[in-house]
Amino acid sequence: MRRRTPRHAPRTSLAGRAVAVTATAVLALTAGLLSPLPPAAADDPPPVADHCGDNCLDILPPGNNGSATLVEILANRALGTQPKHADDQLAPYDALASGYGSLTDDKLSDFFQDASFGVPEDQVASVISPREDVTITRDKKTGVPHIKGTTRYGTEFGAGYAAGQDRLWLIDLFRHVGRGELTPFAGGAEANQGLEQQFWPEAPYTEEDLEAQVAYIRDHGGERGRQAMADAQAYIDGLNAYRVKAKKSRTFPGEYVLTGKIGAVTNIGEIEPFKLTDLIALASVVGGLFGNGGGGEVEAALSLLAAQQKYGVAKGTEIWEGFRGREDPETVLTVTDGTSFPYAGKPERARGQALPDKGSVTREQVVYDRTGSAAQKNPAKDPVKAPAELKPLQGMYDDGVLPADLFSSDRGMSNALVVSGEHTASGHPVAVFGPQTGYFAPQLLMMQELQGPGISARGVSFAGVGMYVQLGRGQDYSWSATSAGQDITDTYAVELCSPDGSAPGKDAVHYRFRGECLPMEKLEKTNAWKPSLADSTAKGSYRLQVYRTKLGIVTHRATVDGTPVAYTQLRSTYGHEADSIIGFQMLNDPGQVTDVASFQEAAQHINYAFNWFYADSRDTAYYNSGGNPVRAEGVDAALPVRGEPEYEWQGYDPATHTSDQTPPAEHPQSVNQDYYISWNNKQAKGYSAANFSHGAVHRGDLLDGRVKKLVETGSVTRASLTRAMAEAGVTDLRGEQVLPELLKLLGGGDSPETTKAVQQLRAWQAAGSQRNQSAAGSKTYAHSDAVRIMDAWWPKLVRASFEPGLGEELYTALTGELTVDETPSAGHGPTGSHAGSAFQNGWWGYVDKDLRRVLGEPVEGGPGVAYCGDGDREACRKVLLTTLAEAAATPAEEVYPGDDTCEAGDQWCADSIVQRAVGGLTHKNIQWQNRPTYQQVVEFPSHR
The missing domain is CATH 1.10.1400 (Penicillin amidase (Acylase) alpha subunit, N-terminal domain)
Structure with missing residues (x-):
């Protein structure tokens, strides 16, 4: 066994549930303080046991290093050179599509990286201590940060510091996306405008809204909630510490120069300090991209009306339901034992439907008052003077810093293949699984290992919200997720009204709620931009505007049976995108997750719509998470419903954006099934999809057929399961x-x-x-x-x-x-x-x-x-x-x-x-393979 640098064990959780914290941290929390604690040294705890040996592997292209100075960006553009660890995981990831046919367990390391805890002594590239109570060790091969703290605060401070080293620009970029302020930060390119216009109406939070989310977690999350906010603040403190150091030492990402934030020669300018509410804004982006489900009920209503017009109401509805395929008996399932989990299905007699009158639907206007380049489809260029050496980089962001379709596209490709030990060669479960977060440079995810009091995990986290490993492995278990997409979003038709009692028009800004005529809350944001080296689009501005009601954000207007209404969109995660932090905290806590039952308990605290998979040396498990609202009897979740009290979610409180939710037992789940597959397919019988795609032929069939054959043959290995995944991925x-x-x-x-x-x-x-x-x-x-x-x-x-x-x-x-x-x-x-x-x-x-x-x-x-x-x-x-x-x-x-x-x-x-x-670096394109971005291959031979 290779000798590794010392590793630290988390303290045992009190009663198996409580979070271990230092006395100082407890006092700080009791006083309601989230300010930095002073550095504190402590004796090294005993090494952490790694029960995977060399059997845990992973991969995350293009590379761990997502930061580049201006000089490195210039060299990349002029010479094609790459900073160290910027693209060193791209080639092995690429090679699997051609090399999987001859794959053996011994050859897995040709295509994946070692995901063991710690760093062998001969592989240590660097060790730094941004505080006395934490070290960040990076390995020579991949540059992954291994963060080891002797205090809880130090561990989280180190996580934030390492995040700044690896993803400072990306984190800054996405906090502005989350706040609907991308164009002032990164320029007025059409794609940047489009992203703001797509995302901000989904989560148009004010600073007070973001602060309320912090308070809700701290005040309603118990000890874990208070600890989570303390951890988040420590993470922010570490991120800010690196921000200050990078600015002072001129090692900050070169994009700050290119976008005009900092002078290339003078170093004049600022990287705005990060704050706790930035993490909430970032969490809303992550939730919006990967953890939502439902919506689109207005469009569904229009297609239903078209079917009824073609065939008549009865036959048209039958035809439409056939295409809708809520319960297609031929579709591939994740839970295959016949267990049914009824949710969001078609009611026998629908109540409260609010189908629009033909031709009456108009989409709510979001953009107003365009000036300058915002008013032009192809804005004229406004030349910006630049030093000669920077001129080749002028206009590099004229098309935007992020893809225009980032939020409009379906995010798929996350998949999971998990086989129970009964059918493997070793007798231990084998898993090949991972999330798909798109292909970006740098990647939206970042690798890290966290070892400290109450934390012991290695894997990936979304940049900027990496207080905990979100997908990865613990000491003797591993977990991963795929987007589930079950329906947690509904559309209400709220009747419009006038305060004076006169007849309202479709453009009215008052609505009826529980018997009162209330004003809609108008939320506005004016964004302006000016030319920079990287985005030479002429200066311009525009105003974003949405109306918010107690039943959600207004998305459309129409008439229903001649009555003017506003269609509003209400999702269960609205105002609570960051609540899932508690579930992730539990997944990282070795005192919490000790078996399949405790894993499922942790997953239950995640309100995003995800399918979670688990494997240790003995068992496998599956659990579907999400804040599934309890709907009123007879409400059809697939279509708009009248915004009247009898059709609201049960227990709905608009002041806190909360409602009753279905209990854990009603979520699809399973333990030790022969095998599990998931590729964004239907979870189980009775569990209605929020889209039309779960039909007789689904991408999941490519996995299901192959894994089923492997299980029937027996003696499944890591290599054979990886081959099945890779072959499906090029088919x-x-x-x-x-x-x-x-x-x-x-x-x-x-x-x-x-x-x-x-x-x-x-x-x-x-x-x-x-x-x-x-x-x-x-x-x-x-x-x-x-x-x-x-x-x-x-x-x-x-x-x-x-x-x-x-x-x-x-x-x-x-x-x-x-x-x-x-x-x-x-x-x-x-x-x-x-x-x-x-x-x-x-x-x-x-x-x-x-x-x-x-x-x-x-x-x-x-x-x-x-x-x-x-x-x-x-x-x-x-x-x-x-x-x-x-x-x-x-x-x-x-x-x-x-x-x-x-x-x-x-x-x-x-x-x-x-x-x-999404930064200044570019990488070569690679051959197509339908595969997760981050992927683990795991087989634990032992357990605690």
Whole structure:
């Protein structure tokens, strides 16, 4: 066993639950103080036991170091050089897509990093002590900070200090996103404006709102809540300590110079101090990106109305429900033992529905009073004088510092594969799992190890809220999550009114609530910007405005049965995005998490909608977290409901943004199932999805089929489970799951062109329907023509099959609810180009059911109507052949248009993943693989 530097054990929790704190910290909390404690040295506690040995591995591209000075940014842009540890995890991550076929347990370290506790003595790169009670040790290979404190405060101070070293610019950027102030901070590029306009209306918090969240956790979270806020303040103190040091030593990120915050020569300027409410703003961004579920009820109502108009109310509702697929009996599940967890399903008799009158819906205006470049689609450039050496960097952020689709896109690709010890070679559970947070440079997550009183964990945390490891491992257990997306957001139709009793119009700013005519609360924010070196867009400004009611934020206006209403959006996590800190604190506490039951107890304290997975040396477990509101009887969560007291969430208190929530026993959960898979699929029977995507064919099928075969064979290993994940990650879902039915119906072609296309598709399907390189490093696909044909064919065959029967209006409405396709190149998908994620949402389940109906094969669920060729087999075959001929004739240059990264027609490049630059550094693009960003491979051989 390798010798490692000393590691520190957390103190035992009192009664298995209480947080161990120093006497000084207790006094500070009792006095209500969150100010820094003086440095305090202490004797080293005994080393921490690491029960994983060398069996825990992980990976997080592009690299741990997410900070670059101005000189390093200049060198990167001019010479392509990288700061140390900025991209050293990118190559092994990239290589797995080609190298998984020959993977063995011994070769796992070629594609993943060692995730053991501590650092071997011969691998120590640096050790610093920003306070006497904490050290930050970084290893030579990855530069991950291993933070070891002898006091609780010192541990958290060190975490904040290390976060500043690795992600100062990113943390600063996202606190401004969370406050709706991105453009004043980073420039008025159209993408930056778009992000503000998308995000701020979701969480338009005032400073008082943010302070109220801090107070709520401290006052209502018990001892853990008070400790959490003390930990958060210590983290902020460490972050600020690094901020001051970096400014003084001129080692701060170069983006501060590029965006005009600090003078390159004079060093004049300021990095604004961080404060506790910044963490709440950051938490709201994290929750908005990854932990929300539901919403979209107005759009759902419009598609339902379109179906009713096409088919009549009864038949239209039946057809719409078939597409909605709340309880598709053919969909893949995570909990497979038949257990049902009823939630948000369709009521037998819906009450209080508030469907809008046809043509009455208008979206609420958010942007007002545009001036300067804000009023122009393509603003004129306002030259900024710059030193000659900085001129090459001028305009680098003209398109924005963050992708414009950051919040509008579905965030998927998080997946989990967990096999119980009964089916593994070692007799111990094996897990391969991780979250997908998108590909960014630097990454939104950052790696760290935390060892201190009451804390013992290693893994990743979102930059800026890293008081605790959010996904990773403890001493003898590991955990991870996937986005669950269950419905925790509802839409209410609040009746508009006038204080004088006159008839209101749709633009009224008063509404009825529990019998009173109340004024809406108007929230405003005026943002202005000026040119900088990196963003040369001309100066401009605009005003953001939303109206807030006691039933949420106004999103639309309409009439319902002729009465003017405002549609408001109410989510259970509103005003409580940071409450989950207590659950994460518990996951990091070795005195709390000792087995599957205590793991599930910790997960219950997380109000984000996540699927949580657990493995130790003995057991596996699953638990679905989220603040699931208890709805009034008969309310249909999928559609808008009247904003009247009898239809409110039970126990709803608008003053505290709280309500009754379903008890833990009603959340999907399981212990020691043969295996678990999750890829944002349906959790369990009865647990209704908040979207249309959980149908007969789902991305989760790619995992489920492979893991099921492994379990049936037995002797599963870390390598074999990783191979299953990696193979699924380069497989075209349409090719594996739907193409067999397409080929069955086609038979052969009806011309030389279609005959050849069918042959190419058959060969591709027989080879595994993969989108993978013909050879490692070739940058060309095997079966490239078949892949091109499928990419061109799919949107054509879907439209030709369904639009004639549905009609243009209903087809358009339904494709607005669920995109037709989501290929890696995302030419017609919602995730944006080069984002990696693919096949999360699409019409493959609809097509699969439709083809089986035409073929006369058994079908359960779905619309109940055959659309392709109006259900006639020969007519459907003709539709498919006609569209196939069109697809085969479509050149690669049209299927894969060029962009800033790729030449038109470059298939491999069109699919490739780009680490989207949110700082000054850029990295090479890598081959496509549908895979988590951060990923663990774990197998614990022992337990405490």
